[in-house]
Amino acid sequence: MTHRLKIEDFGRNPDRPLTQIDLEDLVPLPPPYDQAAALPKWKELTKEAKERFACNLDGVVALGLPKPKDAAEEQATVDRFVSGLKKLLTKENNWTFLQPLVLSLEYCAKCQSCNDSCPIYTASGSNDLYRPTYRSEVWRRLVHKYLKPGGALLARLKHGDIDLNWTTVSRLYELCYRCTMCRRCAQACPMGVDNGLITHELRKLFSQELGWAPKELHERGTQLQLKVGSSTGMNPEVVKDNIQFIDEEFAEESGLDATTPWDQEDADVLLIHNAGEIMSWPENPAAFAIILNAAGIKWTLTSDEPSYDGVNYGLFYDDFQLARIALKHAGTAKKLRAKKVLMGECGHQHKVMMTISDRILLGDLSIRRESCIPLLERIVFGGKIKFDPSKNNFPVTLHDPCNITRNLGIIEPQRRILRYLCPQFREMAPHGAENYCCGGGSGFAVMSGNNFGDWRKAIASRVKFKQVLEAFRDCAGPEVKKYVCAPCSNCKGAFRDMLEYYGAKEKSSIIYGGLVELIVNAMVGLKKPFIKWEEE
Amino acid sequence: MTLLAFCYLAVGFFAVAFVHRAWAIASMPVHLRWELAPVPHEASKAHYGGSYLEEYEWWTKPREKSLVSEGIYMFKEIVLLRGVWEHNPRMWTFSFPFHFGIYLLVAMAGCAFLAAWGLPLFGSLARMLAILGYCLGCLGTAGLLYMRLADPKLSAFTTPATCFNLLFLFLVFSTGAYSVFGLADFTGELAKLMKAFFTIDTTVALPAAARIHVVAAAAFLVYLPFTHMLHFLAKYFTYHEIRWNDEPMTAGSAMEAEVKALLSQPVEWAAPHIGADGKKNWVDVATQEVQK
Incomplete structure (x- = not known):
């Protein structure tokens, strides 16, 4: 069980991770996925990686940030970070998201209503580090202590304390990549505060001011x-x-x-x-x-x-x-x-x-x-193409990509297609605008450096995997072939890795694919089935 | 006279601070779209979180905007604390009485005002609302303070200011409760004060308990703009201007003119790949070619 983390801990004890992940703490999955020991072992960080890179957050290294050579480099990094922090809050440099950011800075009630909506926090077994509010609160305290007038004492009394040093900066950088920016927490916030946005803005600060970004994204x-x-x-x-x-x-x-x-x-x-x-x-x-x-x-x-x-x-x-x-x-x-x-x-x-x-x-x-x-x-219901839904007569569930559903509100048209073309279509719970992220959001689907891929599959994708299993619980065994429709490329990348990690194709005959594949598979006049169960 | 002067000062200060804060938020630049489902003005789609982007060639269809749906959503959110109920029911146990207590006291003030102008029926109503409002407020603030200190999920985020805010609120509610139970006609005294406030009657005098309560409440009003508790103002913007702002850009609009002006600002970000020098503007930076 992880110990309780305080915000003040963030800049302290630079030589050891703030928290450790124990796979036994993770939210349980139904059988046959309930044995943590049966899952693939996480990639061990090499001695060289541990010596070269900052590994001071949770024992996971997504970004491979080199450790500074000396105190002068540490200080220069901190100075650049403060400079970026200031720019983030100016109209000239950040008009694009200034208003939402300032409101999220100043009006969080710290009620933690958002916590349980986060699939990463939930999957981790409620590890404090992964609370949607933890990262935001670190940033909030830094802004109040180092940018706002009133001095350190007032900031401490009003907003709480935090140290700013290289450890704080490097941990915050890594922690920005423990959130998929799915914005489920923002939906849950009674104030309208958006922790996903804060992650987004912090990532921007690191990229636009310090030139720090994951190689896979930049x-x-x-x-x-x-x-x-x-x-x-x-x-x-x-x-x-x-x-x-x-x-x-x-x-x-x-x-x-x-x-x-x-x-x-x-x-x-x-x-x-x-x-x-x-x-x-x-x-x-x-x-x-x-x-x-x-x-x-x-x-x-x-x-x-x-x-x-x-x-x-x-x-x-x-x-x-x-x-x-x-x-x-x-x-x-x-x-x-x-x-x-x-x-x-x-x-x-x-x-x-x-x-x-x-x-x-x-x-x-x-x-x-x-x-x-x-x-x-429009095409499916337009009458120009003939369909035979019996060709899709296998269990199908729909994954809602956050960017299409929660962020754009495109929810029903894909369901109308699936209800028509897939006789065994069933929903996940929850779904639509309240869906869970696949764990590949915000670029994670293409990030697997060091041991981050293991973290992503074991934690970031865990709640989604659990949802998939629950959607298919009436036909859980491998004798029934099942299809997860994920109309998003990055989500498919996450499903590919997730299903492979858990061995779900072998144990449960679950494959994944897009929406158009199901549409074509149901077309009359197709020579062979379009969906190839063995090759997926 | 001193009490009335303090009331003028407190109300005046709060009004100025409130308007200043509202203006500061409202005058921030237009931001990029960042809407979040559900958007309740999508009258026929809001119940499942749908938007106009579900429509084939949405730009050819009339926009469906229902202010009534927004109003119903906000009513549930503000009056019933729907979000807290759904996502944090333990906190709702105390947060709801606290907030509802405030609403009742605002209604009580309205009734006292009407009673002061010769509508005695409202005096009885005001007393009932005062009893309920102050009791709920005391329960809510005490419970929230306990939760903030005892619940490890909350205590890591609890600062001295959080405790001070709740203690201050408890002081306001408890002095009100003491007055309403201890004085023969507390709401009548409040009505007197309100009438004096509007008629500038400097001769008004209140019993000590009521005076203490009024001073506490007025002091809180002065303190409020310095805290995050002004979130009732911020909430308008976080919902209407961000979550629900799904207005597409249209050629020739005021928004387009504003964005053009924003894009002409110089950029100072320092990372080499940005290529900013403090002189190039957003358009220059965004259109410069990456070295191949």
Whole structure:
């Protein structure tokens, strides 16, 4: 059992982690997943990693922050952190989220009503470090003690004490990556305080002022996307080659038209996929092509850098990286004179393009942007394509990507499709706007450095895995094949890792996939089943 | 005279501080969209958290905005503390009586005011509301103070100021309770004071117990703007301006003009990949090419 953590502890005892994770403390799972000892052992941190990197939070290293060489470097880091802290609270440098941030700074009642809504805190067995309020309170105390007038004594009496040193800064950086920013806690807050936003803003501070961000999101994420065209590393030629291969492969298998049009001007729809789909789940872009062609939609993909990749990890850590990519996506749509941009099955792409960027895509960059889900609903119920729902007569449950449901409120169209096409569709509890995050949110799905992958699968994804098992409890055994529909690329990445970690394919015959795959699988005239249970 | 002067001072200070704070929040720059389901003005979709973005080509459809739905949501949130009830029922046990006690006392003040202007029926009602309000307030603040100190989930976040705030509130409620039970016509005395307040009648005099209560309440009013307890003001913005602000950008709007002005501000972030120099503005920084 973990000891009670105080906020004041955060800057103290620099040489040891603030807390230790004991797998026996985690929230229990139903059999056959109830034996912690039967799960894969966590990756041991190497001696070299422990010596090189800050490992002072919870024994987990997501970020690999090098330890400072000397006291001068420590102090310089602290100074830069304070400088960033100030900028975060100025109109000039942070108008984008200033009002929500200031309100969350000043009006938290510290009632802890949000705690139990957090899947990470819950999964951890209520480890104090993972309370949605813990990180926020550290930040709040730092602001009041080091930025606000009144002096340290008043700040201590009014807001509580905290030390600011390299330990505080490095722990806070690592702690920013123990929250998926799913905003379930924000829904629970009676005041409207948003701990997910505070995580977001702290990540921005580290990136925009100190140049600190996870390699997976920055160097191999937004930077790679801006340099090469995609965070997968695919340049335009490779993307077109891959899609051509996918088109041919799936046209052959399905007997349906899977041709992808490229760079068509004046198209009704410019479809932008998360390029991860092309690399990891080629059946997804193939299914989109089959559906759009069968429905007679005038659509196109683009080979423009970086617009063939809807990924925009800037959402998770950096406003400027976000804006750079979003502007290029909109620029491509403008160049092609597309009537609208359609988001593929990618939750964070939905959020970036449909709401976050809405107020910065001005003038002729203000192209109409829409989720694929309402269009898919229109196609499914439009009558142009014939369906045979009995082809999907296996248990199906729906994972609600936070960015599509809680953040955008797109909840019912996908359900209407599933209720129609999947006779054994069942909901998770809770679902819709109150869903639990898959554990891959805010970039976690692509982060597995050191032992973070184990933490993510064992803790961040645990509550979601429990939900999936409960949704299928009437057919729990491996003899019944079951499908988790996750219409989001990052969520699918999290499901892939989660199901593999727990051995759920073998023990429970659970596979995962997108929404379009289920739609195509139910199409009349398909040569072979589109969903391949063995290959998933 | 001294008591009345203090009341003017307290009410005046609070009013100025309240308006100043409201203005400070309201005049902050427009932010990027950060809505959070459910958005209750989506009248037919709010019950499951849906939004207009569910509609095919939503921009061609009329927006469905129901102020009534927002009102019902806020009523449950403010009066019944729905959020606390759902997510923190143990705290609701004390938080609800505390808040509801305040609402009753505000209603009591209204009744006392009406009674002061010759509507005696309201005097009886005011007394009833006062008894209930002060008792609930005492129960709520004492219970919350106990929880803040005894519950380890809360105590890690409890500061001296948290305890002081609750003790101060308990003082206000308990002096009120003492007055309402100890004086023959406490609400009548309050009515007298209110009438004097509005007619600037400097001759008004109150019994000692009532005087102590009024001074405590007025002092709290002065203290309130310095605390997070002004959250009843902030809550308007966190709900209406953030969670429920789903207004899409439209060409030629005031919002567009404001955003254009914000984008022209210089950027000072220091990380090398930002490429800011304190002179380049947001547009310059966001449109500069990454070195390949």
